[in-house]
Amino acid sequence: MRADLRIISDLISPGARVLDLGCGTGELLAWLQTHKQVNGYGLEIDPTNITACLAQGVNVLEQNLDDGLGNFSSDSFDLVVMTETLQAVKRPDVLLGEMLRIGRECIVTFPNFGHWRCRLQLMLRGRMPIARHLPHAWYDTPNIRLCTFIDFERLCRERGVRIIERFVVDASHANPPIINRFPNVFGTYAFYRLGRPTSAAH
Amino acid sequence: MNSHAADNSVGLVKPAIFRSSAPFTLQCGVTLPGFELVYETYGQLNPARSNAILICHALSGHHHAAGYHTPEDDKPGWWDSCIGPGKPIDTRRFFVVSLNNLGGCNGSTGPLSLNPSTGAFWGPDFPTVTVRDWVESQTLLANALGIRQFAAVIGGSLGGMQAMLWAMEHPERVRAAVLIATAARLSAQNIAFNEIARQAILSDPEFHGGRYREADSHPERGLSIARMVGHVTYLSGDGMHERFGRALKSGDRTGNNQVQFQVESYLQYQGRSFSRRFDANTYLLMTRALDLFDPAADAGDDLARAFAAAEARFLVIAFSSDWRFSAARSKEIVDALVAARKNVASAVIESPHGHDSFLLELPRYFDVLRTWLSRLADEVGTGTRALDAASG
Numbered sequence: 320m321r322a323d324l325r326i327i328s329d330l331i332s333p334g335a336r337v338l339d340l341g342c343g344t345g346e347l348l349a350w351l352q353t354h355k356q357v358n359g360y361g362l363e364i365d366p367t368n369i370t371a372c373l374a375q376g377v378n379v380l381e382q383n384l385d386d387g388l389g390n391f392s393s394d395s396f397d398l399v400v401m402t403e404t405l406q407a408v409k410r411p412d413v414l415l416g417e418m419l420r421i422g423r424e425c426i427v428t429f430p431n432f433g434h435w436r437c438r439l440q441l442m443l444r445g446r447m448p449i450a451r452h453l454p455h456a457w458y459d460t461p462n463i464r465l466c467t468f469i470d471f472e473r474l475c476r477e478r479g480v481r482i483i484e485r486f487v488v489d490a491s492h493a494n495p496p497i498i499n500r501f502p503n504v505f506g507t508y509a510f511y512r513l514g515r516p517t518s519a520a521h
Numbered sequence: 522m523n524s525h526a527a528d529n530s531v532g533l534v535k536p537a538i539f540r541s542s543a544p545f546t547l548q549c550g551v552t553l554p555g556f557e558l559v560y561e562t563y564g565q566l567n568p569a570r571s572n573a574i575l576i577c578h579a580l581s582g583h584h585h586a587a588g589y590h591t592p593e594d595d596k597p598g599w600w601d602s603c604i605g606p607g608k609p610i611d612t613r614r615f616f617v618v619s620l621n622n623l624g625g626c627n628g629s630t631g632p633l634s635l636n637p638s639t640g641a642f643w644g645p646d647f648p649t650v651t652v653r654d655w656v657e658s659q660t661l662l663a664n665a666l667g668i669r670q671f672a673a674v675i676g677g678s679l680g681g682m683q684a685m686l687w688a689m690e691h692p693e694r695v696r697a698a699v700l701i702a703t704a705a706r707l708s709a710q711n712i713a714f715n716e717i718a719r720q721a722i723l724s725d726p727e728f729h730g731g732r733y734r735e736a737d738s739h740p741e742r743g744l745s746i747a748r749m750v751g752h753v754t755y756l757s758g759d760g761m762h763e764r765f766g767r768a769l770k771s772g773d774r775t776g777n778n779q780v781q782f783q784v785e786s787y788l789q790y791q792g793r794s795f796s797r798r799f800d801a802n803t804y805l806l807m808t809r810a811l812d813l814f815d816p817a818a819d820a821g822d823d824l825a826r827a828f829a830a831a832e833a834r835f836l837v838i839a840f841s842s843d844w845r846f847s848a849a850r851s852k853e854i855v856d857a858l859v860a861a862r863k864n865v866a867s868a869v870i871e872s873p874h875g876h877d878s879f880l881l882e883l884p885r886y887f888d889v890l891r892t893w894l895s896r897l898a899d900e901v902g903t904g905t906r907a908l909d910a911a912s913g
Contacts, residue, residue, distance in 0.1 A: 336862075358862065360859060360865075366868075366885055369866075369868055369889070370888055370889060370892050372866070373836075373866055373889060373892040373893045373896070374892050374895075374896065376896055377866070378864055378865055378866055379866050379867075380855055380859070380865070380866065380867045381867050381868045381869045382852075382867075390852065390856045390859075391856075391859070392860060395859075395860070
């Protein structure tokens, strides 16, 4: 399994009801169905990915995240997962609110625009950064809402989103000590487990 | 010259007749003393009897879904592109059952049959049939064929409604349901189109209150106009533009000389050929069944609750340019299935061909069907292996 999906699968409890936003080929849901008896649905818009999901018996629904999630009722899932998609949607802030309306918790992963390679390219070369984890040019990138870990955590604070857990890794999904000391500089991806504000939960 | 001998054709097929002699009470309260359904089968039922697929037809469909009746037939069955060896509904793996519904005009008991209590044609007196009546009559056919559970019930449009109701009413008899270009209930606009079609038929002087057979006539004009209206709603604006544009069939743009646009000529042809092969009373009855379908109405207007008992997994397919049964209607079904915690997958196929898309061989559409059904076939075991074992 993809390294990032393995990290996520460890965070999911058996039998959970999971909604996977931008589920790709359905790898995570297929694994969770087999190994954790998870009842899940995935949203996807790429035809090839959708067919791959069907081949694996994943409940894939063709739905564009930018059209909103109004069709899912509140508290209808235990967990809403979104891997490396936050940076590609039109309104990440709105989507985040929707995710926590639908699910009690959510897991979000995204690439760090504050990584030292990005900083260095902008500072020394004066150009929009291109890195292994962000390979596109500025004009054709699907990543229209790039942010740093600090930016994201600020948004969470502003919206009262509770950060339950954070796990930061490098490009090879390893977690050397230096990353935990300076995550916003050396971290490539972060995994956030998020919850509703404590006050709202009671 | 047809291709009945082609490798991917089910070849020559022969319709069979199922006779049910037990009294059959319809939803409207009328009891038929018995009925007949004409049907065809393709492929082999496996020893476990687990690989059967039921095909439910739409408004003007019938039992002849695949293959040819004679080597001289110009055209194969109406869904031949999808049913056959190696096709998405693979007859090497599935045993396919396709029937003409009760009230139809292709051989099953309907307005063209004799009413045993009067000895005359049923005609306009044939009782109102509903999607539920169709499903119940299909269960009797399934019993006769020794099929306890269908691997899948598949239908487009009105056929999708039958597949939906099968999963709701007979959960233990449906492993999977494929709902294509369908809706859980018709919109007011949709009923309105059906009403225009009905009025066209009813107002034809040749209709004779539905007793046209006795009057030795046929409401060809009315039926033809009904089909023309229907046909326009089955296409898309872009699709029609692409196909016909403003091309003229005859005359010129001055408006003189019997001007006729290509699209007019096409519609008239469609209307005419349909009116020759279809019965007006059946058309009235089928459109009424469409209008009346509304399983949520019996579940407090909650479609998710209507699906509560279903055990099947669902595949819901819509087409981007279909406005008669739009993708939004399919999404309502999907949302209800998710709310009811059922297994469901959905796809919206990009196509310029409107509602008619569901009858066409579109690469992505067939890819989705093939992938999903192939997984189902793996699960239920195939027909070929049983056959090999029997012959080996």
